[in-house]
Amino acid sequence: MSFEELDKKTPTPDLTNGQQAPRSSRRRSWPVLTVFISIVAVQLLVAVISIDVMSAVRAYVTGESLYSKGQKDAHINLVEYSEHFRDEDYQKFLSALAMPIGDRMAREALQKSPPDKEAARRGLLAGGTQDDEIPGVIRLFRGFHKTPLMSDSIATWTEGDQLIEQVRQLGESAHARVRAGDLQALEVTSLREKAQALNDQLTQLEVRFASQLAEGARRVQNLLLGLNLGLALLLGVSGWAFVRHSSRIQAATEDEVRHRQQSLQRLLDSAAEGLYGVDTLGRCTFVNRAALGMLGYARESDLVGRDMHALIQHSNADGSPRQANESAIVRSYREQSELHVNDEVFWRRDGTSFPVEYWSHPMMVDNQVQGAVATFFDITERVHMQAALR
Numbered sequence: 001m002s003f004e005e006l007d008k009k010t011p012t013p014d015l016t017n018g019q020q021a022p023r024s025s026r027r028r029s030w031p032v033l034t035v036f037i038s039i040v041a042v043q044l045l046v047a048v049i050s051i052d053v054m055s056a057v058r059a060y061v062t063g064e065s066l067y068s069k070g071q072k073d074a075h076i077n078l079v080e081y082s083e084h085f086r087d088e089d090y091q092k093f094l095s096a097l098a099m100p101i102g103d104r105m106a107r108e109a110l111q112k113s114p115p116d117k118e119a120a121r122r123g124l125l126a127g128g129t130q131d132d133e134i135p136g137v138i139r140l141f142r143g144f145h146k147t148p149l150m151s152d153s154i155a156t157w158t159e160g161d162q163l164i165e166q167v168r169q170l171g172e173s174a175h176a177r178v179r180a181g182d183l184q185a186l187e188v189t190s191l192r193e194k195a196q197a198l199n200d201q202l203t204q205l206e207v208r209f210a211s212q213l214a215e216g217a218r219r220v221q222n223l224l225l226g227l228n229l230g231l232a233l234l235l236g237v238s239g240w241a242f243v244r245h246s247s248r249i250q251a252a253t254e255d256e257v258r259h260r261q262q263s264l265q266r267l268l269d270s271a272a273e274g275l276y277g278v279d280t281l282g283r284c285t286f287v288n289r290a291a292l293g294m295l296g297y298a299r300e301s302d303l304v305g306r307d308m309h310a311l312i313q314h315s316n317a318d319g320s321p322r323q324a325n326e327s328a329i330v331r332s333y334r335e336q337s338e339l340h341v342n343d344e345v346f347w348r349r350d351g352t353s354f355p356v357e358y359w360s361h362p363m364m365v366d367n368q369v370q371g372a373v374a375t376f377f378d379i380t381e382r383v384h385m386q387a388a389l390r
Contacts, residue, residue, distance in 0.1 A: 036238050043231040050224040056136035057217045059129060063103060063137070064213055066128035068206045070099030071164065075199045078171050082191040085178050093171055097164065102126025104161040107154070110141050149219050153212035160205040167198050274378075276308065277363065279371040280333055282324060284308050294378050296349035312346045317353060332360035333372040346376065355383050 073096035081089040106123030109116040117138060124134050144150040170191065177185040274291030278284055284303045295312060297303055303311070309324045316322050324330050328339040342357040358376035362369055 033242065036235075036242050039231060039235045039238055043228065043235060046224070046227055046231060050228065052136050053140060053220055053224065054217075055133065056140035057213075057220060059133040059137050060140070060213055061210075061217070063124075063127055063129050064206070064210055067100050067103055067160075068210075070096050070128075071167075071199075071202055071206070074100075074167065074171075075195060075202075078167070078195045079192055081171070082174070082188070082195065085183070090171065090175050097168055099127050100161070100164045101168070102128075103157075104164065107141075107157060107161065110138065110145070115142060144216075144220075149216045149223075153209055153216055156205055156209040156212055160202060160209065163198055163202050163205065167195065167202075170194055170198065274376045275373065276303070277371055277373045278308050278329060278333075280369060282307050282309050282330060285371060291376070294348075294354070294376075295346065302349075312348075313344070314347060315345075315353075317345045317355070328358070329360045329372050329374050333362045333369050336362045336364075336369055338362070342379070355379050 074093050077089050077093035077096060080086070081093060102123045102125070104123070106120040106127060109119035109123060115138075120138055121134050124137060125131065129137060141150070141154075145154055170187075173187045174191040177183075177187045182188070271288060272290055274288065274294050276284055276287040276291050283305055287297075287300055287303050292298065292300065292303070295303075309327055309330065313322060313324075313327050313329070325334075328341045328344075331337070332339050339360045340358075341360075344356060344358075345353040346356045347353045355378075356376045357379050358374050360372050360374050363371045363373055
């Protein structure tokens with residue numbers, strides 16, 4: 001059987017066959033990998049949302065402090081006005097109320113359908129909210145205003161705004177009577193008492209609002225923390241599943257490669273002619289049983305990895321040295337050509353030689369030379385017959 005006949009009988013061990021299993025493995029890995037990447041993407045998204053929400057919550061807490069401060073300053077200035085009737089105290093009163101009134105304008109704008117975001121922005125700026133915090137504050141309001149996380153605090157905010165409006169009207173009415181010179185009018189004489197009553201109610205609402213806001217912040221924080229922990233757990237489980245899946249695929253691929261190698265080796269061993277391969281350095285990469293027998297070796301490991309020219313082609317039939325570059329096998333992979341020789345000898349392990357006929361074929365992988373494959377016969381009997389006929 002020649003090397004060409006063997007090549008027709010069975011697939012040659014090339015890179016195409018060797019890559020079928022890895023490609024199939026990668027296809028099977030895609031579903032798990034897609035889930036893994038999706039979970040990572042979702043967790044990153046939740047992390048970004050968490051940062052945005054908590055930043056907005058902090059902005060609300062700051063806004064509540066400014067709201068309370070504005071209301072308290074307005075009360076102090078209104079009391080001062082009720083005692084001294086100075087116009088500058090009234091102007092300070094109006095200026096202090098600008099923050100709570102600005103927050104009310106923002107709330108009413110966001111509760112419209114559709115929400116007036118520009119009006120809400122102007123109101124929040126008047127209420128003391130930083131410009132870069134306003135988008136997050138608006139998103140938090142629109143996203144959670146109907147949920148238990150914020151609905152109670154917004155209801156308290158609305159009630160407080162109603163009392164702020166009463167405070168404003170109280171001061172406006174008293175200021176009108178003072179400008180008219182009627183200092184004994186009921187609006188003037190009862191100003192301090194009514195202002196104090198409204199201040200007491202607002203203080204209670206502000207405490208309630210702060211408590212509700214803190215509770216909402218804790219709920220949001222716990223919700224986001226739970227969501228992040230759940231995603232982290234899911235990520236861990238999917239990672240474990242991915243590693244396990246990959247390990248199974250790798251094991252299956254290795255088994256398949258091992259099975260292919262064993263099948264190829266059995267096929268090589270079934271051939272009557274000697275077969276062996278070398279890399280571009282002339283080292284043996286595989287050898288079949290027939291070649292081992294003809295060369296006097298017992299095991300494949302006796303030859304694999306060793307320089308075949310130095311072992312079996314080192315000399316001519318007359319014992320004169322033979323250089324490696326004279327070997328048709330070496331020339332085959334260097335010249336990338338198929339060569340046929342029938343007038344050389346191979347040397348056995350015991351130092352004896354025998355005449356051979358062999359074919360050498362370059363091994364190509366992705367159009368790159370990887371070595372050569374040699375097919376040879378012991379033609380001792382043929383040589384003897386030819387000598388006898390002569």
